[in-house]
Amino acid sequence: MGRRGRAPCCDKVGLNKGSWSLEEDMRLVAYIERHGHGNWRALPKLSGLLRCGKSCRLRWINYLRPDIKRGNFTKEEEDAIIELHRLLGNKWSKIASCLPGRTDNEIKNMWNTHLKKRLASRERKPMATQKPEDSQSSSSSSASRSCSDHGESKSDEEGNEDPSLYFTDLSIEMIEAPIGPDMDVWGVAEYDTHQEEAVVKLPYAVVPDTVIVPEFLSVMEGGDYSSLIVSTGEEAMEEEEEAKGEGKSSEWVEYLEKELGLCGASEEDDSINQESLMRDAAEQQMQMEEEDPVSSYFHKELVSTCPFGSR
DNA sequence: AAAGCTCCCAACCGCTCGTCT
DNA sequence: AAGACGAGCGGTTGGGAGCTT
Incomplete structure (x- = not known):
């Protein structure tokens, strides 16, 4: 990768760059699980990794952390991102904090590759072609819902029913x-x-x-x-x-x-036992409401619209 | 089947902010 | 108070997978 810009902030001579190997992942996970990550800068040396601390931190946060949510974004998550971005701008970490299990990097990628384009093309469409309810975008939930409901030509429009997406309530x-x-x-x-x-x-x-x-x-x-x-x-x-x-x-x-x-x-x-997944999600929701009302608001959206249909 | 193109996302960089001395 | 250091954030890049011709 030929990078531009100023010289690296730290001495990276002899350090690995680029994709992480399985061995490196293993070392990092093992080290953090045993000792935590008190000092990212010191971590590579202590764990025997030939990486800079920054790289270790990013790898852990964006990929190796056990509570990372895998799989495609649901329509509800996409709507939440759109709404939060409208409110907060490019504050990816703040948006991520409202979407449990999603990382700022992931959300940023999602926004740049899908949502931004989608919104842009939507704006280009004449208002007359939209359904009446779509023109309202005041309250967060109604705005969110209408965003996903009109017939945008999304390739994943109907493809978010994958049950594996709801594996995330496993601890x-x-x-x-x-x-x-x-x-x-x-x-x-x-x-x-x-x-x-x-x-x-x-x-x-x-x-x-x-x-x-x-x-x-x-x-x-x-x-x-x-x-x-x-x-x-x-x-x-x-x-x-x-x-x-x-x-x-x-x-x-x-x-x-x-x-x-x-x-x-x-x-x-x-x-997959769909009912028990729903039951667990509801329990998780109750607990979350006590701890973090903001996150719980968005989480509730996701649970209530789960295709497994608890309603 | 192969070449070219497009898109996605992991990972990098530089900057800012917070904490410590 | 100020400088040094480390962590975190947001912008950007490029490798590679998938798609198209």
Whole structure:
């Protein structure tokens, strides 16, 4: 990448640039989960990464953080962005703070690549072609709704019904798990509140001193994923795992393979328990309302319009 | 099938702001 | 009070995936 502008702010001789490798991701995740990220500048040295602190921070915030929401933006999120941008301007971090799980970078990209163009083309359209209710744009919610409701030629107009988009109410956390026989191995695990089961979400598994365990790299290259399934240590879960047996493992393997792009997207997303997802989202909403009314307002929008239809 | 084009998004840069000494 | 330092923010870029010809 031939960059322009003034010289880098810090000495980057010998540091890696560009895309992050799996090993670098693993190191960063492992380090932060164990020690936190008190000092970004010191983090690369302490974790053994050949990156500048800034780059580490960005990678963590925009990609590796466990509470990142994946998948396309929903129409409701897009409308919220449009409305917030109208109110706040290019304050991406402030907008992001109102959309749980979304990063400022992601929102900024969304705005620059989709929403800005969409709004521009909408403005070019003669007012006469719009439905009467579209011409009103006063209150936030009605404005938001009308934005998405008229027949804009969006390629994703009907494509936001993907149930996987609503995977985001799972709480994800690092757990320590005895995966290998003699190793104190860590893995990034996703605790599925519906299944009451912990499973490895990412094949990030490292020994505490951040040396990568070769077995897990081999898994990335086509090894046996089922060996990565770990238990939280609670007997109930073990029993359930035993009872369900291989079926559940293979389900998870499919999901993981899909996440990692190792196989084509499965059509099995429909098997997600939609009702329980809605129930969890509602609980999350109640909790959020107590903590952060602003975020909760937008979150409520998302939940109430979830295509799983709790209404 | 291949070449050219377009679009998306991860990651970079420089600037500003807040905190510490 | 002021300078140094670090974190965070917003603007921008370019590699690569996907689409079109």
